[in-house]
Amino acid sequence: MTPEEQQDRVRAAVAAVPGWGGVAVTAEPAIPILASPSWRGVDGWPWRVVDGDGRSLFVKVMDEDAAFYIDVATAFAAAGHASDLGVGPKVHLADVAAGVLVMEDLGAGWRVGTLDRLLDPAIVDAVVAARAKFQAAPALPRSVSVFEEIERFHDDARACGAELPADTGWLVSEMAVAAAAVAPVAAAPVPIHGDANVSNLMISDAGEVRLIDFDRATMADPLEDLGGFLTEAFDQDPERRDAFARATGGFEERAFNRARIYGIADDLRWGLIGAVVARRSLRETFEFYKFASWRFVRCRMGLRDPRFSEMLRRL
Incomplete structure (x- = not known):
């Protein structure tokens, strides 16, 4: 998947989040991909989406490299449970078919x-x-x-x-x-x-x-x-x-x-x-x-x- 295709998928997912439909946003890679030493950002491409008022969302697009060791349905269900329990970021949207997860952006102070x-x-x-x-x-x-x-x-x-x-x-x-x-x-x-x-x-x-x-x-x-x-x-x-x-x-x-x-x-x-x-x-x-x-x-x-x-x- 090209960066442009990812960005299109990110924008489509964000538009489905309540309060974000029809909002002009900027989407850019959120963090550098770093396999060693911590396997950071390898399983899915991380994006940060920001609107004109400074609101932001964190979006993860699952990568095909991870398909052999990740069950997306289970991963997204678990993220939702963690959100409900307050031990994970709030999940706004989980699209298993598209492999896209939209969450709160833990920014300043985190x-x-x-x-x-x-x-x-x-x-x-x-x-x-x-x-x-x-x-x-x-x-x-x-x-x-x-x-x-x-x-x-x-x-x-x-x-x-x-x-x-x-x-x-x-x-x-x-x-x-x-x-x-x-x-x-x-x-x-x-x-x-x-x-x-x-x-x-x-x-x-x-x-x-x-x-x-x-x-x-x-x-x-x-x-x-x-x-x-x-x-x-x-x-x-x-x-x-x-x-x-x-x-x-x-x-x-x-x-x-x-x-x-x-x-x-x-x-x-x-x-x-x-x-x-x-x-x-x-x-x-x-x-x-x-x-x-x-x-x-x-x-x-x-x-x-x-x-x-x-x-x-x-x-």
């Missing part, structure tokens, strides 16, 4: 999440609370675990000839062992945000948090969401343990082990997604491969940690 903001325990707790609140949303039409997606995306990567690390087969087989260990103790599926990339947070100057980009939302074990976030937010387990204890009202080792395993698995899943997009995308950039490489490295570090087998044993 910034995209960065790892340095997560050094503040209050911000971490606000992110965890928002994710937990979303888990009370109505059931989503999609239900899949991280382990199931690893198998599928590994097949996709091999089928398209994606460039993969030499030990990818070992990484995947280790995750199959982990999946078998986790299955008997997994919690009942609930709606989860499903994407721990820090760029999928908006944080206000006052410390308020909104979750954005519900493209990976699904029904899954709630600790899958928490585990992915703890892996993204912290380099070391002591900090993860502290945040986990605050999130769950106390430290329970078996639950923490399950969350950590999910976090390590999430790295492998994203590594495979990045590798497939790097191979298939018409966007000529090395950023997709860089992103995938880092996620493979962090997954490998987790699996080679001597404590990993102990996590499996103590589930």
